[in-house]
Amino acid sequence: MDFQQIIQQLINGLGLGSIYALIALGYTMVYGVLRFINFAHSDVLMLGAFSAFYLAPLVQKMVGPESIMGGILVFVLSAAICACIGMLIEFLAYRPLRKRPKLTVLITAIGVSLFIEYTGQHAAVFGSATRAFPKILPEHQIHLGKLMLNSNDIIVPTVTIVLLAAMWFIVQKTRIGTAMRAVSFNQQAASLMGVPVNRIISFTFGLGSALAAIAGILYSIKAPGIEPLMGVQPGLRAFIAAVVGGIGNLPGAVLGGLLIGVVETFAGGIPGLSNYRDAIAFGILILILLFKPAGLLGRATIEKV
Amino acid sequence: MLEVENLHVSYGSIRALHGVSLKVPAGSIVTLIGANGAGKSTTLRALSGLIKPASGSIRYDGQEIKGLPAHAIVSKGLCHVPEGRMVFANLTVRENLAMGAYLQRDKTWVAKQTDYVFQLFPRLLEREKQAAGTLSGGEQQMLAIGRALLSRPRLLMLDEPSLGIAPLLVKTIFERIVEINREQGLTILLVEQNANLALAVSTHGYVLETGSILLEGACADLKANPRVQEAYLGA
Numbered sequence: 001m002d003f004q005q006i007i008q009q010l011i012n013g014l015g016l017g018s019i020y021a022l023i024a025l026g027y028t029m030v031y032g033v034l035r036f037i038n039f040a041h042s043d044v045l046m047l048g049a050f051s052a053f054y055l056a057p058l059v060q061k062m063v064g065p066e067s068i069m070g071g072i073l074v075f076v077l078s079a080a081i082c083a084c085i086g087m088l089i090e091f092l093a094y095r096p097l098r099k100r101p102k103l104t105v106l107i108t109a110i111g112v113s114l115f116i117e118y119t120g121q122h123a124a125v126f127g128s129a130t131r132a133f134p135k136i137l138p139e140h141q142i143h144l145g146k147l148m149l150n151s152n153d154i155i156v157p158t159v160t161i162v163l164l165a166a167m168w169f170i171v172q173k174t175r176i177g178t179a180m181r182a183v184s185f186n187q188q189a190a191s192l193m194g195v196p197v198n199r200i201i202s203f204t205f206g207l208g209s210a211l212a213a214i215a216g217i218l219y220s221i222k223a224p225g226i227e228p229l230m231g232v233q234p235g236l237r238a239f240i241a242a243v244v245g246g247i248g249n250l251p252g253a254v255l256g257g258l259l260i261g262v263v264e265t266f267a268g269g270i271p272g273l274s275n276y277r278d279a280i281a282f283g284i285l286i287l288i289l290l291f292k293p294a295g296l297l298g299r300a301t302i303e304k305v
Numbered sequence: 306m307l308e309v310e311n312l313h314v315s316y317g318s319i320r321a322l323h324g325v326s327l328k329v330p331a332g333s334i335v336t337l338i339g340a341n342g343a344g345k346s347t348t349l350r351a352l353s354g355l356i357k358p359a360s361g362s363i364r365y366d367g368q369e370i371k372g373l374p375a376h377a378i379v380s381k382g383l384c385h386v387p388e389g390r391m392v393f394a395n396l397t398v399r400e401n402l403a404m405g406a407y408l409q410r411d412k413t414w415v416a417k418q419t420d421y422v423f424q425l426f427p428r429l430l431e432r433e434k435q436a437a438g439t440l441s442g443g444e445q446q447m448l449a450i451g452r453a454l455l456s457r458p459r460l461l462m463l464d465e466p467s468l469g470i471a472p473l474l475v476k477t478i479f480e481r482i483v484e485i486n487r488e489q490g491l492t493i494l495l496v497e498q499n500a501n502l503a504l505a506v507s508t509h510g511y512v513l514e515t516g517s518i519l520l521e522g523a524c525a526d527l528k529a530n531p532r533v534q535e536a537y538l539g540a
Contacts, residue, residue: 071445175407182393188355189391191375192384194456195409198374 004146009269010262014152017221017261023238024245024253025152025167026104026208032184032248033204036102040089040235041212042235043116044082046228048213049133049220056134066192069303071137075159078217085203086209095198096302120228130225136217156218163211164254171250180204184248220293229232237264238287246298260284306331306492307352307460309382312361314344315350321347324361329460334486334493336503337526338537339513342370344390345496348513349462352494353385354378363441365460380408384458388465388496390449394438398429401437405455415455422451425481450478454485460492461485467499475499479506502539504528508534512537 023045030038052074059077063070093112097105121128140151171177183200189195207276219234220226241260245252260281267273267280288295307329314322324342329335339345351358354375363371365383379385393401402422406415423430426447432440437448445467453461463482467475483506485491497503503511504524512520512533520527527533 047494178404179407181396182407185393185395186391188375188387189393190404191355192353192379192387192391192456193404193452194376196374196376 005269008147009265011149011153013262014258014267015156015261016265017106017241017258018157018164019044019215019257020234020238020241020261021217021254021257022160022163022211022218022240023234025164025250026212027239028245028247028250028253028257029180029204029208033180033187033201034094035240036304037109038094038205039209040093040112040116041208042238043113043120044086044089044209044231045212045216045235046120046226046231047085047116048078048082048209048216049226049230050120051081051213052136052217052220053131053133053226056136060134066135066138068138073184074136075214075217079213082213082216083210085204086205086212090202090205095201117228117232126228128227130227133220133223133226136221138278152221156221159214159218163214164301165248167207167211176203177201196234231288237261237281240281244285244288244295245293249295249297252295252297259296306366307494308362308364309348309352310362310364312348312351312363313359314347315359320516322351322358324517325513326509326518326522329492329494330509331492332486332490333509334483334507336495336507337509337513338497338500338503338510339519340536341498342515343513344499344516346464346514349385349387349464349494349496352462352530353376353383355385355387366450366474379456380539382457382459382464382482384453384456385462386449386453386464386466388468390442390445392437392440392445392448394453395436397434397436398440398448399433401452402429402455407453407456409455409457414457418455420459422454425454425484426451437513440473441474443470443478446470446474446478450481450485460494462494462496465498466495467497467502469485475502482506500533501539504538517528 023041026041027037042173055074055077059070059073063073089112093108094105097108120126137152137155142149142151162181171180179190179195179200182193182195183197187197216231223230237260238257241256242253245256263280263284264277267277309325309327312322312325316374325348327337337345337348347356350356352363354377358371361371362369365381370378370381393404396404402419409415427485428444429447429451432444439444440448450463450466465480466478479502482493486493495503495507504527507524510524510527511518512527520530522531528538
């Protein structure tokens with residue numbers, strides 16, 4: 001691999017990694033407030049991609065094909081749809097189990113995930129065939145010296161960075177973000193401060209699901225096509241990323257996502273290693289869990305009673 | 306100010322409270338004493354909306370608040386400092402206080418009240434930037450009370466403020482509780498296992514035993530009551 005290839009792979013890896021980071025944020029935020037892994041998160045990603053799939057032709061009819069405006073509109077509408085779906089999942093499936101053991105909720109999450117995946121495969125819903133994803137944004141080839149970049153290679157990380165910055169701002173600087181952090185530390189104490197816990201949990205699911213929808217679209221732009229099980233692979237990697245970075249820790253999710261994305265891309269570019277991408281991702285997970293069980297940026301929590 | 310009538314609470318099939326009635330007049334310090342497991346904390350948790358009572362009535366300022374969610378009850382000025390303090394361990398002292406002011410939109414009031422809390426507990430000012438988890442038990446209790454004061458309470462419910470705290474700090478904390486009551490005119494409902502301490506600072510007391518009120522009266526009378534002396538004052 002020469003220098004130029006390394007740069008090219010690095011760009012691809014960061015692009016893929018930033019998508020993982022967006023998905024991982026959803027896992028880690030929900031874990032932060034409710035202490036369980038929302039396995040249906042990867043299916044919300046798929047629903048985001050399908051929302052865009054159905055919305056794109058409608059929007060393009062309105063604002064013309066391959067326009068930036070139209071692209072943004074598709075992103076925003078899909079994110080809004082998935083935010084509602086995420087909140088609905090929480091309300092119907094998880095909220096009634098709020099006082100039950102976490103294992104009950106975890107198994108329910110797996111149930112919700114399978115329900116969405118197999119309902120999606122039904123011929124009357126999406127069907128199980130892989131479908132070509134429509135062009136949502138205008139595409140250009142950009143030459144930078146010897147490097148050849150697709151405009152999507154720039155758009156994907158840019159969108160991600162903007163969203164990550166927005167997330168950081170929401171969580172650290174706004175009232176609702178403060179409430180999210182309070183709820184994640186101690187729900188009862190938060191409610192005694194006047195924080196409406198249910199509304200905050202709902203908001204967290206909405207926010208995470210909106211990010212998943214956008215990640216789903218960004219992922220689909222480069223994927224060969226979309227189908228109801230498409231969320232499983234990126235979902236799994238993003239979950240690993242969230243754990244590697246330290247579950248419950250937002251910067252950790254981003255770091256983990258980028259790490260997994262870059263490693264996976266480089267492994268894919270080395271002949272003989274490309275079939276071991278998952279093995280490498282899980283290898284990283286095992287190493288991290290062995291040597292730093294709380295994750296790269298996770299802090300071991302000590303509770304004083 | 307607060308009138309509780311015939312309050313019943315169950316945890317599943319276990320009946321924790323059966324028919325608790327009590328009154329907290331404005332401006333007073335009322336205490337609820339009783340042994341471990343008598344239902345003291347359960348009573349406070351029902352009043353602040355952390356658990357839903359099965360039946361009975363809770364009137365606060367003449368308004369029925371039974372069944373309201375905890376955050377709605379706080380917004381009315383009925384604040385609860387829970388047992389075990391529940392400070393946000395990863396947040397600093399100052400951030401914990403800011404969290405207490407979550408519902409307060411008036412920034413000048415919050416700044417003034419924060420200063421008041423620091424003046425009440427200078428120890429908190431010294432540890433302003435420290436994570437709350439690194440504080441001692443007594444300091445955490447001060448923080449929990451300070452945090453509740455920032456929720457703009459008119460009635461403050463304190464659950465076992467002496468629990469697991471060094472005796473010297475217990476004395477300071479109780480002095481401050483009286484001070485808050487006198488200077489800010491804050492009504493206080495105090496739950497304590499340490500009956501000696503509680504009866505010394507309060508005006509009126511209730512004795513809770515296995516989920517119902519056994520005795521009530523002026524604190525002086527309760528202290529003189531042989532049953533109370535034997536069971537709770539170690540006389």
